[in-house]
Amino acid sequence: MRSTRQNLAHVWILSFLLCGCVAAAPFQTTADRPGVKAAEQRTKELVDVLNTGSADKVREYVRANFAQSFLTAIPVEQHVEILSRSSQRHGGFEIAAVTPVSSTTVAANAKSRKTGEWFRVVLDVEPEAPYKIASIGITRGGPPADPLPAGEVSDDQIVESLRKFVEKAAADDRFSGAVLLAKADQVLFKGAYGEACKRFKVPNRVDTKFNLGSMNKMFTAVAIAQLAERGKLSFDDPLSKYLTGWVPAEAAEKIKIRHLLTHTSGLGSYFNDKFEKSSRLLYRNVNDYKPLVADEKLAFEPGTKWQYSNTGFLLLGAVIEKVTGQSYFDYIRENIYKPAGMVNSDSYEMDVPVANLAIGYDRDQKGQYRENTMMHVVKGGPAGGGFSTVEDLHRFALALHGGKLLSPKYRDLVTTPKPELNSPEYGYGFQVEKEPEMIGHGGGFPGISSRLSIYTKDGYALAVLSNYSGGSFDILSHVRGLVFAKQ
Secondary structure (H helix, E strand, C coil), X not given: CHHHHHHHHHHHCHHHHHCCCCCCCCCCCHHHCHXXXXXXXXXXXXXXXXXXXXXXXXXXXXXXXXXXXXXXXXXXXXXXXXXXXXXXXXXXXXXXXXXXXXXXXXXXXXXECCCCCEEEEEXXXXXXXXXXXXXXXXXXXXXXXXXXCCCCCCHHHHHHHHHHHHHHHHXXXXXXXXXXXXXXCEEEEEEEECEEXXXXXXXXXXXXXXXXXXXXXXXHHHHHHHHHHCCCCCCCCEHHHCCCCCCCHHHHHHCEHHHHHCCXXXXXXXXXXXXXXXXXXXXXXXXXXXXXXXXXXXXXXXXXXXXXXXXXXXXXHXXXXXXXXXXXXXXXHHHHHHHHCCCCCXXXXXXXXXXXXXXXXXXXXXXXXXXXXXXXXXXXXXXXXXXXXXXXXXXXXXXXXXXXXXXXXXXXXXCXXXXXXXXXXXXXXXXXXXXXXEEXXXXXXXXXXXXXXXXXXXXXXXXXXXXXXXXXXXXXXHHHHHHHHHX
């Protein structure tokens, strides 16, 4: 069930792309905070199980120690698949430090045994004994690989380091895609590697269109902010003001627009069993997804927790259609892509020939490449699945900061975290990192690995689009380390 696996990818794989560091809050001793002590123990237990390399032991641990809400949202076997793949890819992990984040959450620095990469593991447990695992997130963090001396890194050094790194990754067949690094409107580096289509040996180009995964959430959020700025809606409006019959009426009354934008609505994902058992051809327009979410129940009261939600952004797309009287796709073309000059971006239908569009590839357990065309949606939408190029993503970054899409007030509103909504690393459709300062978004799925990182303090914009599973991860980590060293 590949699309159900996508939900878990947001927990274990996509979260690599968030590139956010959780700031530890001051707490008393763990003895005074039993939830923290339990979360520390669960983190160590989970890493120990992963380090065995045994799928059977992972399965046994998941069944016994994951909260029922976690298992309801994502089936056991999908947890086992992604956890086992992560263990295989990294050969296990070593924990360096664990710090409290909240009364039930800890963050741990973990190092990959195979690659030496550092990750930030954020684990949350239920508030009461036996403190089962309620959510897991992994972000790149910790010491950057091969850091350069602080204050001595020039743009030329960054470009040369990036060039060598990407060429080596492509030569090792770890990366296929396109990369662009810019400083303001000046492009410092861009290049394309690998093949857009292995069947016919078609090479990737810098203007090749790649699947964005969840990066469409930025466009959806900017569209909502535009409507708010024009007085067409308010972030405090309840969902019920615009939509009926999409989710249960009681939930629609509680959920506000800002909850949908920050993944704090309590909703999950429409990539559910009903979706898996139906034809992908049924889902082309926003309204087509309505039957998939009509019975979805809240996992928690809106605004009290953070849980990544594709359903939330789908509903935002429906709100855009209700408010504007346009299709979601027409609105985005006219109000996001056109003013930004994004000439190679859209939600293309995968059963219609589109020039210069990359096919995604995922390796199976035997190392054989598999095309992702039978796994993915036939057409992307408000929550993700559209296509763009690294050049168009740079144009989007320039338009966002140049006032072509939003005023400075509303731009800052969407790109700053919302801790008051329990969203300390996510604004309205934008992921936010403190060190180094960055806004942007990532996307991931089998055969899709995308990212736009806008380093607001230094003026850099990095766009990485790959048609390999996880293909962008190492490049993102490398550039983050370079920017960190420059500061």
